[in-house]
Amino acid sequence: MTGDPISDDLDFASDLSEARLFQSRIEAALQASHYSESDIFAIKLAVEEALVNAIKHGNQMDPDKRVRVSYRITPDRFDVRIADEGPGFDPTDVPDPTLDEFVERPCGRGLLLIRGFMTDVQYHGRGNEVTMTKVRNGHPPGAE
């Protein structure tokens, strides 16, 4: 990678096909930046989970509601912001899916996976906007 950041800012309809196109674009940019397979997997997974949350839960699959995404790739880190047009939510209201009473539920693991695979995750506003950071393996946080 030359060191020049890669960034973009776009929005798309609440459609999983659109989300997949965006994910492919992210993956290609990360590969071009020579991120490791593990880092790419982690970012792909977190972006998938966040986009599905935005489309299914935030925008309720409403095709008239948009998902807005911006991202930035540097040699040291990946940052992404994903926002939906829904009412938002409180992440602390989501039960811990690793507890015995919830572990066999078929859903509810998206937030856990996002936090498990990304370096930092923050929710903003009414909870309809999330920022996620992945510091590249072996790079200290904040170094650019």
Add this chain to the structure above:
Amino acid sequence: MASQPARRRRLEVEDIGDIAVVNFVDKKILDEQNIQMIGDDLFRLVDELGRRKILLNFANVDFMSSAALGKLITLHRKLQAVQGKLVMCKIAKDILDVFKITKLDKILSIAADEQAGLQAF
């Protein structure tokens, strides 16, 4: 039901004794968009085709999201309900981390390879 286009096969099923060994056809699978169809195919193995022992071989899988976890949990519970068993094998490290972070590696049977998976029933 009106006629529909031929359904694309997403699973390869091989019977070894009374164990259905299942390989996934697509590499980039088990994401939100196609997991519904894959899940339906897996459930059909139990509900319609009467399989009671299922070994899922993940050798061809390089991505998985939480949507797939839900289907696997449901499949596991379906099999438990009929005194059957689900075992998974050849899971890549990154995907194994998904099971570990969600503590599902404590609930679901995971074997290193297909041979170990067949022995796990």
